[in-house]
Structure formats: structure tokens, C-alpha cells
Amino acid sequence: MSSALFTPISLGEFTIPNRIAIAPMCMYSADDGSATDWHIQHWMSLAMSGAGMITFEATGVERRGRISLGCLGLYSDANEAAMARALGPARRVAAPGAVFGVQLGHAGRKASTQLPWLGGGPLTPEQDAWQTVAPSAVPFAPGWPTPDALDEAGIERIVAAFVQAAERAARIGLDFVELHGAHGYLLNEFLSPVSNKRGDRWGGSLENRMRLILTIARAVRAVLPERMFVGARLSVTDWVEGGFSVEEAIAVSAALKAEGVVYICASSGGNAYDQQIPIGPLYQVDFAEAVRKGAGIPTRAVGLITTPAEAEGVLREGRADMVALARAILADPRWPWRAAYELGEEAYAPPQYVRSLTTVKHWVVDEDD
Template identity: 70%
Template structure:
């Protein structure tokens, strides 16, 4: 029987060779937005993984849009040149069908924070903090910096930053751009009535709250050639009764499709510091399923998907068009090889590594 997970999928001008994506994951290993040598091995191991779709981490469209001092950026010539050079190295090892993209982001009120392994939270005065921005002057959590509320002139500048970074992504040789509208960062902050208390055309009704992310998506799509595609990541639930939830996310996804997005990565949470999120395997898959069926756009399911049989079922049952791996691919960069062995699929691997395949098949066999 043919594996659904290893079947092709058309996304705009590109046909993916399988339905396995690598989700964007912050590495906190850049210098003023410029990727370091860490990224050479990191991107190269993803290139060798067999995943059809590789999305680089949340990438600031301006310096103050970074989450931490270590976050990737695409706002300077130095950022662009280093990304292009390191991407070229990764492509040397990738399957010809692999596509590489970058997630363009602005951290908003969650910017200017410590590295996670340094405790997170807002940078102190002696840690080189920078001012943050948001739709409204509401801090993310107690003890966090109070952000400046963007005015409409600032919003226009912000849209320009997304467009400029998208053009840099094109010049760097990437295949697609993903716009980050999730996890409590700036575009998500505009979507949520919890963080957006504006009374102008960017606040109040859902039509107004979604205006910015739709405008960003439309502008980015217009700035890129038709050979590149655009997707969006949404937090489709804030896991609180008063927040942005799936019914609104479906409407937003429909508007983003009209603006030129070809897929939605359905994540959740991040904008409410004390939300009770039911973390368990596949806990977000129902969000991808709802958006796919009700908005008529391809979706990427993500969230504690670790077993090949789980990923296969998600695609085979039509709950999402793709699955995205995060922690699972960090733990096992050969996860797609193992999935192919377990599901009886054919996945080309780098020729020097082909002799490992019998071992992989042995590991997943009932006798193994």
C-alpha cells in the first residue's frame, strides 16, 4: 500500500516530494541577526534528512523585531550574505526536490528577552535591552517591558520591513517565505483581542484585527516572483475563552488565501503567559483539520508529532496536508528515513549513507 506521508503535494508553483516538513525552530545562535557556523551543521543535517520542506527559524525583519540578541535576522546586507552562503552549503547535501524557506517575523512585545537557557524574560537594564512595540501598550506578563503602541505611520514602515526582508530572502536563494502570525509575536498580537485594544482601523472587529497580517501577506506576495510561494503560521487557539480562537482563525485563513498564501501552519498559544495548554501528542491537529476543511487551504499540522504512524494517519485521514516536525527532528535528524522504513516507502538518501538502510529497517521491524 502506498504511504500517504510519502506522496507528493503541490504548493503553488512547487510540488513537494513528500508531506514531511521541518518546522521553524529558534536556535538563538546568531550575531546581530547573522547566522553563525552553528547554522552550517544545523541546516545541513536538515538538508540530509529527506524532509521535503525545510523552514528556517523565526527571522526578524528589523533589529528590534528579534526575540533575543541571538535570534536570526534578515534586515542587513551581512545577514543576507551569510544566509545565502550557508544555504548554498546546505543545498549541496539536499535531495534535489527539497525546498528551503524562511519564517519572517517580528517579536513585538515579546522582543528584547534573555536567551531561554539564561532564564528568558525581559532583558534587564544592564543586558542591552531595546524598546519593544505592540498594537497596544500592554506588557506580555508581569515584570515585562511595556511596549510602545504602533501608530499607523509605524505600521506602514513595518509592512515595508516585511517586504524588504522577503526580497532579501529571494536574493539569498530561498524557495518560499512563511509569515509568522503565531506564538504571541507582533502579527498575532494584532489578531488577538487580549493584546489589541486599538480603536482605529487595526483594532476592534476581527476584520480590523486581521488587517495587518492580510496586508503583510498581500505585500509580500506581490514583492516575490511567482516561482516562490508564501505561507503563514497562525496560533489558531489561545486556549482561553476571551482570546483568538478557531472560528476566527478560519476566517483569517480564508482572507490570507485570497491575499496569496498557499498554506497555513496551524499552531497555538504563546500570547497568554498563564494559559493552560493541553500538551499531548497531536494536540493541535484538530486546528489544522478545521482550517483545511472550512477555509479550503492546504494546512500543516504541528505539535508533538513524533511517531511515523501518527504522521501517516494525519495525512491519510485528510486531517492535514502535511506534518511538521520540531523536537522530534532535533532528537532524530534521520526521522524521515525511519518513517520510510516503518511505512514501507522509498526515500532516496545520500549515497554514502545508503548502507545504513538495512539497519534502519531492522530497528523498525517487529523482530527488531
């Protein structure tokens, strides 16, 4: 029986050679939003893994939309040129048919933070902090700055920034864009009643709270060439009472599908500082399954999927259409090579590395013994 993990999948006009996706992971290593030498080596490493889908990290659509001073952006000509420079080498070493995309987002009230290895948390004025924005003037957590509530003009500017960033992604030659509606960032903030206290057409009912992400999805789809596809990442639950719910996420996913979004990456949490998450292996797969069945849209499962057997099981049981790796691929950049041998498939490696495949095969066989 052939492996589900190594069965091709069609998204938009692309047939992707396998169902291994690399999740967007912040590297906090950009220079005013521009990719650096770090990104060249990092993206090449991800590309050489043999994964079929590579999503570049959360990328701010405007300067103040970055999570930190080190986060990627796609708001300037310099950002665009740097991303194109780093994409080229990655494409040249990737598996045939692999697709590359960028996650476009805005950090909202969780912007202007310190690099994680320097402590995280909000920047101070002495650290070049900037004023954050959100649907409502509600801080993320005690001790965090109060964001400015966006007015109509500000919301229009945000929509225009997403559109401009999408146009830059198309010029760079990327294959898809993913809208970041998860982890407590701006689009998630609008979706969730935890952070959206508005009484106008952008808040209150779910129809109003989802208006921004739908408006952006429609506008982005309209400016992209037909060959590019659009996905979205959602936090399917806030993990707090009265927060964004699985049922609401299913409704949002169905509405996004109607706007031309072709997959949902089902994540969770990040919008409430007092969230209670039962973290463990496969802890978010139920969300991918619920959205897949409820909204009738392909889903990508993510979150502590670490072994090929786990990934294969998720797909074979029909719980998701793809699996996304994050920490596992950082720990083992050749994870797909090992998965191929464990599941009885042929591994892809760049020709310069093919001679190492016998070693990987022996590792797998020795583990089985």
C-alpha cells in the same frame, strides 16, 4: 497501499516529494541576526533528513523585531550574505525536490528577551535590552516591560520591513517565505483581542485586527517572483476565554488564501501568559483539520507529532496536508529514513550515507519483531 506521508504535494509551482516538513525552530545562535557556523551544520543536518520542506527559524524583519540577541534576522546586507552562505551547502545535500524557506516575523512585545538556557524572560538594561513595540501598550505578563503602541508611521515601517526581508529572501534563492502570525509575536498580537486594544482601523473588529497580516501578505506576494510561494503560521487559539478563536482563525486563513497564501501551519498559544494548554500527542491537529475544512486551504499540522504512524494517520484521515516535525527531528535527524521503512517506502540518503540505510532498516524490522 502507498504511504500518504511519502505522497508528493504541490504548493505554488513546486511539487514537493513528500509531506514531511521541518518546523521553524529558534537556535538562538546568530550574530546580530546573521547565521553562523552553527546554522551551516544545523541546516545541512535538516536537509540530509530527506524531509521535503525545510523552514528556517523565526527571522526578524528588523533588529528590534528579534526575540533575543541570538535570533536570526534578515534586515541587513550582512544577514543576507550569511543566510546565502549557509543555504548553499544545505541545498547540495538535500533530497531532490526539497524546498527551503524562511519564517519572517517580528517579536513585538515578546522581543528583547534572554536566551532560554540563560533563564529567558525580559532583558534588563544592563543586558542590552531594547524598547519593544505592540498594537497596544499592554505588557505580555506581570513584570514584563510595557511596549510602545505602534502609530501609523510605525505600522508602515513594519510593513516595509517585511517587504524588504522578503526581497532579501528572493535574492538568497529561497523557495518560499512563511509569515509568523503565531505564538504571541507581533502579527498574532494584532490578531488577538487579548493584546490588541486599539480603536482605530487596526483594532476592534476581526476585519480590523487582521488588516496588518493581510496587508503584509499582499505586499510580500507582490514583490516575490512568481516561483516563490507564501505560507503563514497562525496560533489558531489563544487558549484563554475571550481570546483569538478557531472560528476567527478560519476567517483569517480564508482571507490570507485570497491574498495568495498557499498553506497555513496551524499552531496555537503563546499570546497569553495565563493560557491553559492541554499538551499531549497530536494536541493541535484538530486546528489544522478545522482550518483545512473551514477555509479550503492546505494545512500543516504541528505539535508533538513524534512517530511515523502518528504522522501517517493524520494525513490518511484527511486532517491535514502536511506534518511538521520539531523536537522529533532534533532528537532523530534521520526520522524520515526510519519513517520510510516503517511505511514501506524507499528512504533517501546522500550517497555518502547510503550504506547506513540497511542499518536503519534492521532497526525498524527489529522494533516490529
